[in-house]
Amino acid sequence: MNNTADTLPFPSGRPAPYQPLTDEPVFDAGRHLALEMPSHTATLNALGYQDADLVDCASTFAVSNAFRILSADGVAAMRDVCNQIYQNRNASEGTGANRLGSYARGAGYRSQFIRDFCDSPELAAHLSQIAGIELGRHSVPAVACGINYAPDDISRAIDTWHVDSVAYDIVMMITDPTTLKGGEFQYFHGTKQEGQSLLGISGEEGVDTSLPEDRVITIPFPEAGFGFMQQGTMIFHRACRLLERAERITMIPSFEVLPANAPDSTNTLNMADWDDPGMCPELARHEIWRTAARLEQLLDEIDLNDSPATLNTRINSAIARLVRFSDKLESKSS
Numbered sequence: 001m002n003n004t005a006d007t008l009p010f011p012s013g014r015p016a017p018y019q020p021l022t023d024e025p026v027f028d029a030g031r032h033l034a035l036e037m038p039s040h041t042a043t044l045n046a047l048g049y050q051d052a053d054l055v056d057c058a059s060t061f062a063v064s065n066a067f068r069i070l071s072a073d074g075v076a077a078m079r080d081v082c083n084q085i086y087q088n089r090n091a092s093e094g095t096g097a098n099r100l101g102s103y104a105r106g107a108g109y110r111s112q113f114i115r116d117f118c119d120s121p122e123l124a125a126h127l128s129q130i131a132g133i134e135l136g137r138h139s140v141p142a143v144a145c146g147i148n149y150a151p152d153d154i155s156r157a158i159d160t161w162h163v164d165s166v167a168y169d170i171v172m173m174i175t176d177p178t179t180l181k182g183g184e185f186q187y188f189h190g191t192k193q194e195g196q197s198l199l200g201i202s203g204e205e206g207v208d209t210s211l212p213e214d215r216v217i218t219i220p221f222p223e224a225g226f227g228f229m230q231q232g233t234m235i236f237h238r239a240c241r242l243l244e245r246a247e248r249i250t251m252i253p254s255f256e257v258l259p260a261n262a263p264d265s266t267n268t269l270n271m272a273d274w275d276d277p278g279m280c281p282e283l284a285r286h287e288i289w290r291t292a293a294r295l296e297q298l299l300d301e302i303d304l305n306d307s308p309a310t311l312n313t314r315i316n317s318a319i320a321r322l323v324r325f326s327d328k329l330e331s332k333s334s
C-alpha cells in the first residue's frame, strides 16, 4: 500500500471511450508553471458559516482571487492539449441534473501533459500553502483533471448555480478572458444553505436563475493562465452564459485533503450517479484507499482497555463511508 501522506496513484489503463493524444508537449514544471500567491483569500466564517457548520471542513479557507498558475509557455501548451481533447470530450449529457454544457472529465486519461500538470508536487504544495492544509491531487481521475468548454448553444449557462462534489478545486482560464462578453465566474456571498434556499433547490443540483445581485461576487481573471481556488463543497457558484459566441476553456483540477486518514468531504454518493466511463470503479478506489488508511490508524490506536461499545463505535466510524458507498452501488445494481 502506498504511503497515506501521498495521494493514490492513477489507476492503470483507461476507460475505452477515452482516446490518448498522440502528439502533445511534455510537461515541465520549471517551464510551464509560474506559480504566484493570491492577493486575497476569504474564510468560510466571513461568508456567514458558524463554527458548528465547519466540523467536517479541514480548513476555514473559502475562496481566493485569481492568481498566476501557468507561464506563457504553459498556457500555449495547455491550450493545444485542450483543443485536441475537444474532439474526444465527454459524450454524456452531464451529471444527474444535466448541469454542465460541454466538458471533458478525466482529461488525464487522454493527455499525459495534463496528468503530469495535475499531479505535479509543485502545484499541490502551492495550493496547500494557500489553503493552510495539506492537499494532494484528487484520487478520482474524473475530477482530478476536468476541462469545461463553452456549450454550442450559448443561451445555456456554462455551469449553473451549484456546489461541488469535491472539497478543493482550482478554476483556471486557458483562453483569453479579456475578450469575453459574459462567461463570468461568480459565487454567492453567503452560505450554501442560504443560496440554495433562495433558489429553492437542495443538494448539488444546478439551476440557472439569479440570486440577489448585491450578494453575488464576480471573480476577475486578468489573463489566461490565471486561476482561483475554492473549497467547492462550501461555495455556491456558477459560470454565466456567454453573451457572444467565443472560445472559453477553463481547466478545473481537483484536490483532496491528505493524509488519507484525514476527514474527507468528497461526495462519492452523488458522483456515483454521474455516467462518466469508469466512474464507480474510480470512486470505489477512493473510498477503499481512505478507509484502509483509517483502519490502519485504528489498528495503531486500539487499547487493551477499550470497551466493546468503544470498539464498535470506532470500527463503524472507520468504515461508515465505505459501507454507505457499497450500499449505493447495491441500489444502482438492483
Ligand SMILES: [Fe+2]
Pocket (backbone or CB within 6 Å): 162, 163, 164, 232, 237
Ligand atoms: Fe463547480
